[in-house]
Amino acid sequence: MENADLTLTIIGRVSSPLKTREECPRQGFENAPEAEIEIFPSFLEGLDGMEPGRDIFVFTWLHQADRSILKVRPRRNPDAQLKGVFATRSPVRPNPIGLHRVKLLEKDGGRLLVAPLEAVDGTPVIDIKPVITRNDEC
Amino acid sequence: MENADLTLTIIGRVSSPLKTREECPRQGFENAPEAEIEIFPSFLEGLDGMEPGRDIFVFTWLHQADRSILKVRPRRNPDAQLKGVFATRSPVRPNPIGLHRVKLLEKDGGRLLVAPLEAVDGTPVIDIKPVITRNDEC
Numbered sequence: 157m158e159n160a161d162l163t164l165t166i167i168g169r170v171s172s173p174l175k176t177r178e179e180c181p182r183q184g185f186e187n188a189p190e191a192e193i194e195i196f197p198s199f200l201e202g203l204d205g206m207e208p209g210r211d212i213f214v215f216t217w218l219h220q221a222d223r224s225i226l227k228v229r230p231r232r233n234p235d236a237q238l239k240g241v242f243a244t245r246s247p248v249r250p251n252p253i254g255l256h257r258v259k260l261l262e263k264d265g266g267r268l269l270v271a272p273l274e275a276v277d278g279t280p281v282i283d284i285k286p287v288i289t290r291n292d293e294c
Numbered sequence: 295m296e297n298a299d300l301t302l303t304i305i306g307r308v309s310s311p312l313k314t315r316e317e318c319p320r321q322g323f324e325n326a327p328e329a330e331i332e333i334f335p336s337f338l339e340g341l342d343g344m345e346p347g348r349d350i351f352v353f354t355w356l357h358q359a360d361r362s363i364l365k366v367r368p369r370r371n372p373d374a375q376l377k378g379v380f381a382t383r384s385p386v387r388p389n390p391i392g393l394h395r396v397k398l399l400e401k402d403g404g405r406l407l408v409a410p411l412e413a414v415d416g417t418p419v420i421d422i423k424p425v426i427t428r429n430d431e432c
Contacts, residue, residue: 204378240342
């Protein structure tokens, strides 16, 4: 039953004023800007029923991250001990998946305006899911 | 700068009393059981610093899901209109990534006891991240 295909499909791209990794805050809530996500035409149908105003999870592929490193030094603390990447939100990890909780501000066809998003311009998007809670069944 | 390699690396597997998809609740909060995650030896270092008691996101690869479908009917409502998969938490989607917010109950080497987890026994694990908030910097 195993789905042998472990290859990700890129469904869209981030379009952002953040043009380099150095400009990017580490997390969305650290003053990250609005950004646009362009979903490619062949995946447009998958957006039906998405409503502006809702919180969504955007999943990205952090294509500039090193996949071979398993320990990192916590940021802003060069004296701290190394920590396993799974105990951090570092982009460095075997599968550099970015998880971004954002608000969907506008939706125009395949163009989604979201905020705040700390991903660099051009970052591949691999999935979008609604944020749900126990009282928010969908 | 593009990381051309879009192939996921499996870092571990779910070991669960849920043996078939039919037994699985749709979401963890719907009475999903405790489950174990076995992280493979070559990724053990990445767990350093993970503390039981914390909430974590487990990312799985829902290997039994159909990747070709873009619209689904909301569950338990066969009369409802079809909805785009990105507006639902259905496992059906171009990249069948499962996102599970669980509590890390115990950690013994590469064996993580977590709850609640609605993934079926044998599901590949592809990433783990700590849940963070504005006041919970890491």
